Amino acid sequence: RLTPIDASGVEIVGGFWARRQRLNREKTIPHGFGQLQRRGPMDNLRLAAGERGRYQAEADSGGSTFPFLDSDVYKWLEAAGWELARGADAILAAAADEAIGVVAAAQRPDGYLNSFVQVVGGGVPYQDLAWGHEFYCVAHLIQAAVAWRRGLGDDRLLTIAGRAVAHIDAEFGARGRPGIDGHPGIEMALVELARVTGEERHLALAERMLGLRGRGLIGPGRFGPEYWQDHEPVREAATVAGHAVRQLYLDCGAVDAAVELGDEELLTAVRRRWNDLARTRTYLTGGTGSRHRDEAFGDPYELPPDRAYTETCAAIASVMLAWRLLLATGEPEYADAIERAMYNGVLSGLSLTGEEFFYINPLQRRTHRAAEQAGHGRRAPWYPCACCPPNLMRLLSSWHHYLATGDESGVQIHQYADADVTAGGIRLAIRTEYPWQGRVTVRVVQTPDRPWTLALRVPAWSRASTGPVVRHSRQWRAGDSVVLDLEPGIRVTAPDPRADAIRGCVAIERGPLVYCLETVDAPAGTELEDLAWDGGRPPGEVPRPDIEPGVVGIDVPVTHSATPLTAGAIPYFAWANRQVEAMRVWIPT
Amino acid sequence: RLTPIDASGVEIVGGFWARRQRLNREKTIPHGFGQLQRRGPMDNLRLAAGERGRYQAEADSGGSTFPFLDSDVYKWLEAAGWELARGADAILAAAADEAIGVVAAAQRPDGYLNSFVQVVGGGVPYQDLAWGHEFYCVAHLIQAAVAWRRGLGDDRLLTIAGRAVAHIDAEFGARGRPGIDGHPGIEMALVELARVTGEERHLALAERMLGLRGRGLIGPGRFGPEYWQDHEPVREAATVAGHAVRQLYLDCGAVDAAVELGDEELLTAVRRRWNDLARTRTYLTGGTGSRHRDEAFGDPYELPPDRAYTETCAAIASVMLAWRLLLATGEPEYADAIERAMYNGVLSGLSLTGEEFFYINPLQRRTHRAAEQAGHGRRAPWYPCACCPPNLMRLLSSWHHYLATGDESGVQIHQYADADVTAGGIRLAIRTEYPWQGRVTVRVVQTPDRPWTLALRVPAWSRASTGPVVRHSRQWRAGDSVVLDLEPGIRVTAPDPRADAIRGCVAIERGPLVYCLETVDAPAGTELEDLAWDGGRPPGEVPRPDIEPGVVGIDVPVTHSATPLTAGAIPYFAWANRQVEAMRVWIPT
Structure with a gap:
C-alpha cells in the first residue's frame, strides 16, 4: 500500500498544471459560485431553510425536476475548501462561508438534509431511493466536509454531514431496513468519513451498503438493473456495466472499504473490472462510457469516436478509481491511466478560458451535422444537470494530491509537474517542462539522515529502455539531483x-x-x-x-x-x- | 402521377411474399390480438367506455404511463381490415368486430376518443399536444377506417373516425386555435380521409397543420424542436432531422397534401429531404435513424452498424414515404428504396415464426456484449411501446398494394412476386422465384383492345445493360408474355x-x-x-x-x-x- 501525502505536502509551483490550478482558482470556481447563485442550487437550499420562492431544477422544458442539485453546492464547497487550504482568499472564503451558512440553515432539526425532498418532494425522506439521489447528495456533503477538515481543520461541514449521516444510519444502518442509492457515491464518502472521524460505524454502513447491491433492492427500472449497479453483487460482477459514473464511483467505495477492511477478495473484484474497463471500454483519451441513452458503457470495443458519450464526470471518476487502485497496489499502470485521462478526457471538459464546460467529450465531430440543440458543439457556461463543472473544480483544486505518495521506503513520484514535495522529512523540488518536454529534474532539498528510495514512474509511452518505475536508493544529501529523460516523441x-x-x-x-x-x-x-x-x-x-x-x-x-x-x-x-x-x-x- | 390499383386488383398468389402474407394472417395478426387483449390496449378502451379497472400502459417500472396505446388497436384493426378484404375469416372477423365495438363504446358523446385522457388524464382534451399523441391516435383510427371502407365497404370505423376528427376540427380548424401533435401522422390520415369521403375540410385541416410546424408552437422540449418536427417549416427544412418516424410520417402527409393541392413547392421540399436521407442517413438495409437516445437521425454518414437504432417503424415509414413519392413522380429510385427496405430493414423486425418482433435492427451484434436487459438480442413477443408489431401487420396485409400501379399508358410493375394484377381491363399473371432467382415472367391474361405499355422496373442492382425501366408497348393479346431476366449475382x-x-x-x-x-x-x-x-x-x-x-x-x-x-x-x-x-x-x- 502507498500512502497519500498530506494535503499541504505537495505544491505545484509552475508550468502546465500551475496554470490550470490558477485558472480554476481565479476563473472557474468564482464562475461556479455565480452559477450556483443564479441557477437554483443555492436558492433551493434557502427554500429548504424556510425562505419563500420557486424551486429551480428544471430537467428540461418537459417540466420534470432534478432532485440532485444540492450536490453541486457541496462539490463546489469541496473545491473551495481545497483552494483555501492552498492559500487564503478573502472573497472565496466569504462565498464559502455563505454557502456553508445556507447548507446549515437548510438542515432539518432531525439532521435530514435534501432541498428537493424538503421543498417539492413532500418532506418524507427516502421514498425514492432509485431516482432520488438522497444518499448521493449526502456523499458529496461528506466529501466537502472531509476537504474542510483535512485542508483547513474546519469542522463546520463535518458537523452537518455527521448529522445527515446519522439520519441515514438510523433508518438504514445495521438495525434498519436495507437501502441503497440508485447513484452510488456514499460508499466512498462514508469510508473517508470514518477515516477523518475515526468512527467505525461509518465504515460499517459503507460495508453494509456495498453488500446490499446486486440483490434486486432497486429493480430493473428504465435502463436495466445495471444502470444503478443493482445487477450483480459488488464482489461478483466480472465486468464494468451500466452507467459509467455510477460504476466507477461504486468501485471507488469498494476499494476504499477493501483497504480499510483488508478485504482482498473485494479488491480483486474491482481490479478485475478495471482490467476489463482498461482493455475493452476505454477511449484513447482515457474517457469511458460510450452510450448516450443511459450514459453507459457499451459492448467491449464499442468505442465510436463520433457518438462517444465519455462524460467528463466519467473521466474524473476513472481518475478517482485509478488513484485508489494505485494506493492499494502500488502498480504504475494505474498512474498511467490517471495521466492519460487527466491530459485528455478530463481537461477537454474545460475551456481554456476556464468558464465553459463540456459534459460530453466526443473524439470526432463532423463538418456537416444533424440539427443540433443550442450549446451542442461548444462548451456551455453551465448545464441543467451540472455535475461536471464542479467535479472539474474539485479535481483541479486537489490535483497536487495525485502527484506523489510516500511509504516506508521513501517517496514515489507518479505525475510530473513543477512541484515541491514534502513528506516524512524529505523535501524535493521537481522541475520540468512536462508535458511539452520530457526532461524531469528532481532535486533533494532536504533529507533525513537515513537511506531512502526515490521512485519515478516511467510512463508507458516512454518505456523503450526501462521498466515502468526507475528507483534511486541511497543516502541522499541536500542538493543531490536526479534527471529522468522521457521520450515524448x-x-x-x-x-x-x-x-x-x-x-x-x-x-x-x-x-x-x-x-x-x-x-x-x-x-x-x-x-x-x-x-x-x-x-x-x-x-x-x-x-x-x-x-x-x-x-x-x-x-x-x-x-x-x-x-x-x-x-x-x-x-x-x-x-x-x-x-x-x-x-x-x-x-x- | 401514377395511380394505385384498387385494393382488390392485386393478389399475391405464391412465393416469398405469399408465405409472408400467410404468416401474417395466420400467426402474427392473431398473436397481436392476444397481446392487445392481455397487455392493456383493449382493456384501456373498455375503461374509457365505463368499465372499472386499472389502466395498463406502463412505460417502465419507473411508473410513467404511455398515452398512445390506443393506436396499437387501430393499427391492428387496419391490418385486420386489409386481411378480411383479401379473404373472409370468421374468427378474425369476430375479433375485429369485438375491437370495433370496444372503440365505439369508448368514444365520448362529443366525439372525443382517447383512453389515456379519458381514464387517467383528467378528461380534458388537448392539454399536452407535445407528448399526448391525441391526434396521432386519431390518425391511426382514420387509417383503419380507410382500410375498412376501401377494402370492405364497411363504414363503422369511418363513422367513429369522422366524429373524432370533427372534435379536433372544432378546436383546431380554420376558426380554432393553432395546434400540432408532437408526433406527426394525422396529416396523411386526414388527406386519406378527404379522399375516401370527398370532404374537402379534412384536406384543409391537414394543410393547416402542415403549415403550423416549425413556428415554435411546441417548443424545444427535452430533445430539441426537431424531435417533434417543430424546428423548421415543412417547406423549408433542407434535410431530415430529429425523430426518424416523426420526420417520415410528416413527409408522407406533406406528399399527400402536395399531390391533392398540386403544390409542387411542397413536393420539392420533401424530395430534397428524401435525397438527403437516401444519400447520407440510410443503412444498407434501408433502415434509418441511427441514434438510440431520441430515436433520431444522426449526422450525415453517422451509420454505426452496432448502435444502429433503425427502428422497424422507421423502415416501414420509409416504405410509406417512398411509395407516395413513387406515385407522385413515377421515378423508379423510390421503388428501389421500397425494395431495399422491405427485404431487409422491415422484414428483420419479424421472426420467421411470425410471433416475435425487433423494435431495433442493428447491423452488428458482438460476441461479447455489455450487460443486456431481458429481451435484448432476441426478438420479443411484444413491447411496452408496441408501435412496431402492428405496423408490420398492417404493412404486410397491404403489401400487394405496393407491387403495381396503373396510369393512362398502362401498367407499371414495381415489385416482383408471384401475383395476379387486374387494372383497367388488363389482367396480368406475374410468375417468379424472386428474390432467389432473377427471372420474371409476365403473362397477359386479359387485355383491352387498344395498345398499352407494360413498364417493368429494373432494380438498381441489375442495371448493367438497361435503364431503370423496361417498357413494352404494343397491342397485346391474351397469352402474350414477357420475360425479364434480372441478375441477382x-x-x-x-x-x-x-x-x-x-x-x-x-x-x-x-x-x-x-x-x-x-x-x-x-x-x-x-x-x-x-x-x-x-x-x-x-x-x-x-x-x-x-x-x-x-x-x-x-x-x-x-x-x-x-x-x-x-x-x-x-x-x-x-x-x-x-x-x-x-x-x-x-x-x-
Missing part, C-alpha cells in the same frame, strides 16, 4: 483491431497527449472528412503558442484527392476553443 | 468513404438482399470478430433450406489468423432466428 497509434468504429485509421500522440485535427487548422478549402493520413511523409513538431504558451503542435501529412497537404494537429484537450467546426482524433489511412 | 459492396463506422469493411449482397454472418454459421471455435474477408477467393452460392425453403445462402471466404476458412452468410432479414449470438453485415477486410 510523436507516436502514430493504430487502433485495436476489435475497435470496429476506428478501423482503417491512425491517431497521433505525443508524450501523454492525444492530438486532434480541427477545421480551423486544415488546409484552406478542405473538409476534415476528405483528408487521409499520408504514410509516406513524417509528421513534424511545430510550436503552437497561439493555443497556449509552450504548446507543441504537430504538422500532420495528409492527402486530399491524392494531393499532399499538411494539416495542423493540436492537443485534444484544447479543441473547440477557437472556431468550432469539425474535429477528429482518428484519421483515415 | 453476389455483389461485394464497399462502404461510402464518408461512412466512418464501416471503413475497411465490405458487405455481401445478392439481388435485393443484404447478407450477414452469424456465429452459428461461423467456422467452429471462431468468433465473428476474428474473421476477415479473404479477397483472394470468391464467395459462392449455396442452398440454405434450413433457413426457409428456397433460400440462397452465400459461403463467404474469410481468414482467421491467416488461415483460410469459410463462413456461411444468410439473408439479414433471417438473423436471430436460431441460436442468437453474434451477427455482422459489414466484414472487415
